[in-house]
Amino acid sequence: MPSLKSIVIKLHDKFFESYLSHEELTKRIREMGEEIERDYAGEELYLLVVLSGAWRFAAELSANIKLDTRIGFVKISSYSGTASSGKCEVQLPVNEEVEGKHVVVIEDIVDTGNTLEFVMQLSALQKAKSVKIASLLFKPEAYKRNYEVHYKGFSVPNLFVVGYGLDYNGLGRNLNDIYQLK
Numbered sequence: 001m002p003s004l005k006s007i008v009i010k011l012h013d014k015f016f017e018s019y020l021s022h023e024e025l026t027k028r029i030r031e032m033g034e035e036i037e038r039d040y041a042g043e044e045l046y047l048l049v050v051l052s053g054a055w056r057f058a059a060e061l062s063a064n065i066k067l068d069t070r071i072g073f074v075k076i077s078s079y080s081g082t083a084s085s086g087k088c089e090v091q092l093p094v095n096e097e098v099e100g101k102h103v104v105v106i107e108d109i110v111d112t113g114n115t116l117e118f119v120m121q122l123s124a125l126q127k128a129k130s131v132k133i134a135s136l137l138f139k140p141e142a143y144k145r146n147y148e149v150h151y152k153g154f155s156v157p158n159l160f161v162v163g164y165g166l167d168y169n170g171l172g173r174n175l176n177d178i179y180q181l182k
């Protein structure tokens with residue numbers, strides 16, 4: 001559903017074309033923030049940001065949640081190039097302060113769901129009061145797990161995307177819009 005005037009960019013050896021505009025992204029993220037705020041009204045919230053890709057989404061989402069909110073990070077690596085390696089590794093562990101908190105796991109994109117499953121099974125999260133999942137993007141055709149993604153920004157086709165935090169071999173995270181592999 002390209003809604004921008006089509007712009008083509010090159011990152012490393014690949015071409016990408018505009019797919020979701022910054023305006024569409026921020027509008028949808030605002031709605032997601034409002035929904036989370038309603039669901040957790042009167043509660044304190046712990047946003048667990050899955051690095052690196054979710055940093056930008058998390059910054060915008062958290063600014064739209066007017067509740068007492070703590071923010072923590074977990075860094076997982078799983079992707080190499082444009083395909084999921086399937087192997088997850090913790091590079092920055094979850095802080096034990098999640099214990100007893102209402103946690104929302106913040107993902108940039110849920111593709112196969114391997115990373116999400118890995119995060120959900122981390123021992124620190126087993127001690128949270130509750131755990132829900134928010135992802136800016138969701139690839140329904142690629143998803144192979146059963147965890148419910150409670151807050152979904154956009155469902156996208158099974159094509160590689162970059163921008164707004166998401167990278168292709170390290171490049172593209174700083175782009176304001178999201179681009180799809182051509």
Ligand code: IMP
Pocket residue numbers: 050052053078079084107108109110111112113114115116159160161162166167168
């Ligand atoms: P999964 O484990 O296959 O669900 O992939 C999850 C992680 O891989 C995401 O958090 C992203 O960092 C990365 N990823 C998955 N799909 C894409 C994509 O289309 N573009 C960029 N990164 C992606």
